[in-house]
Amino acid sequence: MVAKVGYFVVSALLVGYLALAGHRAVLLIREGTWVTLTLGVAVLALPLIGGWFLWRSFRFVLHANRLGRELDAAGGLPVDDLPRTPSGRIDQAAADAAFAERRAEVEARPEDWRCWFRLAIAYHDARDTPRARRAMEHAIALHAGRTPRAPRRRGRAEPESA
Structure with a gap:
């Protein structure tokens, strides 16, 4: 709020x-x-x-x-159970592990906006805001039935879109 x-x-x-x-x-x-x-x-x-x-x-x-x-x-949001540091930030190692799971999910179903939404959350948890925004834009485009732009490749691996 x-x-x-x-x-x-x-x-x-x-x-x-x-x-x-x-x-x-x-x-x-x-x-x-x-x-x-x-x-x-x-x-x-x-x-x-x-x-x-x-x-x-x-x-x-x-x-x-x-x-x-x-x-x-629909009950599809990931549970926020990642360990946190004393300051409240999500532990980086745990965020990276969750990111790997979400990336595998998107690679298995690249046309599913739900997977891309969860990937955007994983990017955000891993403190990669620009890629979180691009993944969310991808999810929004898929949900609307539009063809999303191809993701850019730099640094952390992003899944290929179908």
């Missing part, structure tokens, strides 16, 4: 900043000189890019949460 509140507070601050930057850009463009017009167009790019980024992130969170609820209702 704290994470959701934090997300919405930061998002609201970002929307406010983007609105202010957009307003300043419009004022610069209205001034009409070649300098202010050029600067106004450049400043207008910030709210457009920021808005696009915020929208993409928001959609990702909505889709991932929906898949999580669906998988939880």
